Amino acid sequence: MATVNHNLSHYDKNTIPNAKDFRFGIVVSEWNDTITNGLLKGAIDALLDCGALEENIITWDVPGSFELIYGSKKMIQQNVDAVIAIGCVIQGETKHFDFVCEGVTQGIKDLNVTTDTPVIFCVLTDNTMQQSIDRSGGKHGNKGSEAGIAAIKMAELRRK
Numbered sequence: 823m824a825t826v827n828h829n830l831s832h833y834d835k836n837t838i839p840n841a842k843d844f845r846f847g848i849v850v851s852e853w854n855d856t857i858t859n860g861l862l863k864g865a866i867d868a869l870l871d872c873g874a875l876e877e878n879i880i881t882w883d884v885p886g887s888f889e890l891i892y893g894s895k896k897m898i899q900q901n902v903d904a905v906i907a908i909g910c911v912i913q914g915e916t917k918h919f920d921f922v923c924e925g926v927t928q929g930i931k932d933l934n935v936t937t938d939t940p941v942i943f944c945v946l947t948d949n950t951m952q953q954s955i956d957r958s959g960g961k962h963g964n965k966g967s968e969a970g971i972a973a974i975k976m977a978e979l980r981r982k
């Protein structure tokens with residue numbers, strides 16, 4: 823289902839574990855910070871709405887989405903139950919978009935494979951700024967909310 827047919831901020835609290843006992847790490851790219859800050863708000867709001875404690879949420883900034891890989895690796899060492907990697911990559915004039923998107927995707931995938939801490943992929947890979955606006959609290963909801971809910975569910979799974 824494409825995002826246009828699915829509001830990213832919708833969730834049913836009855837289907838989500840209480841997050842009060844979980845610790846979360848959030849790593850946020852500074853590139854396109856008006857967007858990433860909106861994603862961060864969505865993630866934190868969802869975590870708190872589902873019972874997470876503010877003191878159990880650690881937030882770090884990194885320069886760009888490519889640095890989410892190393893930042894998430896270091897965040898895992900903070901003994902958190904899940905990490906949320908937040909970025910916004912927008913197509914420019916060159917192929918750099920392709921390499922950043924592929925690199926961060928593969929890097930976060932590798933962390934999920936090689937460590938025992940789930941790293942949630944909250945990286946917008948958009949053609950235009952408007953698409954990013956629409957997905958960070960705009961008409962399609964907030965991918966940060968989606969990521970926060972995913973982090974809770976994966977933190978619960980990790981304890982099985």
Ligand SMILES: Nc1c(NC[C@H](O)[C@H](O)[C@H](O)CO)[nH]c(=O)[nH]c1=O
Binds near residue numbers: 854886888889909
């Ligand atoms: N163009 C975007 C970037 N580029 C920067 C890279 O992520 C990285 O910081 C740089 O290559 C140094 O290693 N980053 C984004 O997050 N979004 C962009 O649109």
Ligand SMILES: CC(=O)[C@@H](O)COP(=O)(O)O
Binds near residue numbers: 912914917918920922
């Ligand atoms: C994703 C990027 O790195 C890109 O926005 C940079 O823009 P450009 O391809 O015009 O250098």
